[in-house]
Amino acid sequence: MRLSKILTGATLALGLATGAAAQDKTKVGFIYVGPIGDGGWTYEHDKGRLAVEEHFGDQVETVYQESVPEGADAERAITQMALQGADLIFTTSFGYMDPTINVAKKFPDVKFEHATGYKQAENVSTYSARFYEGRAVQGHIAGQMTDSNIVGYIGSYPIPEVIRGINSAFIHARKVNPDVEFKIVWAYTWFDPAKEADAASVLIEQGADVILQHTDSTAPLAAAENAGDVIGFGQASDMAEYKPSPRVSSIIDNWAPYYIDRVQAVIDGTWESQDIWHGIDEGMVGIGEITDAVPDDIKASALELKDSIASGDYHPFTGPINKQDGSAWLAEGEVADDGTLLGMDFYVEGIEGKIPE
Amino acid sequence: MDLSAINPVLLIASLMVAATPLLLASVGELVVERSGVLNLGVEGMMITGAICGFAISVETGSPFTGFLAAMGGGALLSLLFAFLTQFALANQVASGLALTLFGLGLSALMGQGYVGIKPPATPRLDIPLLSDIPVLGRILFSHDLVLYFGIALTAVVWVLLKYTRVGLILRAVGENHDAAHALGFSVVGVRVVAIMFGGACAGLGGAYISLIRVPQWTEGMTAGIGWIALALVVFASWKPWRVLLGAYLFGGISVLQLNLQAAGIAIPVEYLAMSPYIVTILVLVSLSADKSRAPASLGRIFHASQ
Numbered sequence: 001m002r003l004s005k006i007l008t009g010a011t012l013a014l015g016l017a018t019g020a021a022a023q024d025k026t027k028v029g030f031i032y033v034g035p036i037g038d039g040g041w042t043y044e045h046d047k048g049r050l051a052v053e054e055h056f057g058d059q060v061e062t063v064y065q066e067s068v069p070e071g072a073d074a075e076r077a078i079t080q081m082a083l084q085g086a087d088l089i090f091t092t093s094f095g096y097m098d099p100t101i102n103v104a105k106k107f108p109d110v111k112f113e114h115a116t117g118y119k120q121a122e123n124v125s126t127y128s129a130r131f132y133e134g135r136a137v138q139g140h141i142a143g144q145m146t147d148s149n150i151v152g153y154i155g156s157y158p159i160p161e162v163i164r165g166i167n168s169a170f171i172h173a174r175k176v177n178p179d180v181e182f183k184i185v186w187a188y189t190w191f192d193p194a195k196e197a198d199a200a201s202v203l204i205e206q207g208a209d210v211i212l213q214h215t216d217s218t219a220p221l222a223a224a225e226n227a228g229d230v231i232g233f234g235q236a237s238d239m240a241e242y243k244p245s246p247r248v249s250s251i252i253d254n255w256a257p258y259y260i261d262r263v264q265a266v267i268d269g270t271w272e273s274q275d276i277w278h279g280i281d282e283g284m285v286g287i288g289e290i291t292d293a294v295p296d297d298i299k300a301s302a303l304e305l306k307d308s309i310a311s312g313d314y315h316p317f318t319g320p321i322n323k324q325d326g327s328a329w330l331a332e333g334e335v336a337d338d339g340t341l342l343g344m345d346f347y348v349e350g351i352e353g354k355i356p357e
Numbered sequence: 358m359d360l361s362a363i364n365p366v367l368l369i370a371s372l373m374v375a376a377t378p379l380l381l382a383s384v385g386e387l388v389v390e391r392s393g394v395l396n397l398g399v400e401g402m403m404i405t406g407a408i409c410g411f412a413i414s415v416e417t418g419s420p421f422t423g424f425l426a427a428m429g430g431g432a433l434l435s436l437l438f439a440f441l442t443q444f445a446l447a448n449q450v451a452s453g454l455a456l457t458l459f460g461l462g463l464s465a466l467m468g469q470g471y472v473g474i475k476p477p478a479t480p481r482l483d484i485p486l487l488s489d490i491p492v493l494g495r496i497l498f499s500h501d502l503v504l505y506f507g508i509a510l511t512a513v514v515w516v517l518l519k520y521t522r523v524g525l526i527l528r529a530v531g532e533n534h535d536a537a538h539a540l541g542f543s544v545v546g547v548r549v550v551a552i553m554f555g556g557a558c559a560g561l562g563g564a565y566i567s568l569i570r571v572p573q574w575t576e577g578m579t580a581g582i583g584w585i586a587l588a589l590v591v592f593a594s595w596k597p598w599r600v601l602l603g604a605y606l607f608g609g610i611s612v613l614q615l616n617l618q619a620a621g622i623a624i625p626v627e628y629l630a631m632s633p634y635i636v637t638i639l640v641l642v643s644l645s646a647d648k649s650r651a652p653a654s655l656g657r658i659f660h661a662s663q
Binding site: 035036037038039043067152183184185186188191192193194195197198199201202203205206207217218219222241352353354356357 | 362363367368375475566571572573575576578580612615619621623625626627
């Protein structure tokens, strides 16, 4: 253990404890579901926070709290942040939805931004990224890269966002490989490296040679590397330390432009409640470098798919698509509307297994 | 549902990996409790061992040094407990709980700079010929050394407790510390050594999680294994081989339930998730229907004047 690291840790802890001194600064708070060093979801949100600091310099002050459990404890953490004088608070996980709404009622002058939820209020905006666009590209690569025709998928919680990702990846894997099958394991956590590693190992043992994950740590990639001959994708962040294989590409969340935009709005006094859902086009969803482990032709077609989604020529949920039970969902050429996508609670035809209640 | 997708050989191989941290921590706690001390700080010592082992192996590049550091870290933390309970004569339950809370906080602080780092890989044993035997080779001869150490430790502890003078003294201290004291044995000395042994084992178990099973450092990554180890010692009636059986059962069913989920079996995920706990308890409780009981001095404070 190096002393400097201990000291950094201690300073960090102190930094959290001391409140704001200067009142004229705009204070921006962030609530994180994992540690900022998770290398995935929270790491990217924190990069957005640092970008805000860099952009505004002395004009703003940012505070954050990491590893806040979803549920009752979140309400306490958000309240505390509001009491500390934050002007704008970003709550960055789905499970903070109700806590955010509850706290927002008590602090009408504080602005709140909740990620990936669907409940707005006068002072609560929601924002999310169209990750399913990135999932389509992943599915496209996964379907062609698998030799065993089994793709393993580690789900976190059975919520619309995750189900949407599974469906999108599956549709595009099937398009390029009619024999591909998905094996899905629900980890019931966003971040638990031990559990994620176990889930990845199990999927690999059952024949999966491509692992897709909707959990935030790099543990599944570590498991893939251990197994050899298994590929995976960076989730939420580039996870570049696993390049060129097992990590062959990634979905990168880029929150910085949005965060800067919203902080500016608060400073200008023009902030209004809104509902934002941006994708590859606006740059909120990025596709990380596709490495040389992927053959050139697959890489080229994957980039083509990405471009056509970005330009709006192609929507990942374009009919004909049936639901799992065989009933029709989208007719030929029909495109899914955002409402259905946001509340998605069904698998598309071809996926086996049931969504846990 | 496709049960044929589950490969029994790989299942057994990975259940051994999943069970090892639990086995190490339980065997250590078993020795502590046989000496008459109840240390509820297993979880805290495990997580401290996890970060000590992780940090040192990252800094030195050697997993072996890391495991040694983990044992040292766990033993050092347990000394705090030993001081509180053996010299300051504090309540063992309260001290143990405090040790867990302290260990969780301390490890989080120590780990600040180590989140998201890849540790050096621990080599897997690869014996030519033996590792190539079909089925048995994968199950028996292709793990990391720590896993074998865990099994060997169980055997050593069993022999030690059952057949040696050292074991007899330890048990005497645990069963009746006043009598042991009257015979001239150092009750406190024996207990301090036992507590440190328990700390080292728990630390090693924690490092097994952060260096081999995951491998990565995150706060609170032992996720309750220490508490399961405590329960396991009781349900195994303080007998080493039953601890091994319990740990493998627990690890096995944890892995099996994920396998069943991946194979698409139509049992709600929640039932699968609770199955390791239920099955392990049921099996061990039915085993302990014989006359085995707790060490008579367990949890009682000893002072030579009383």
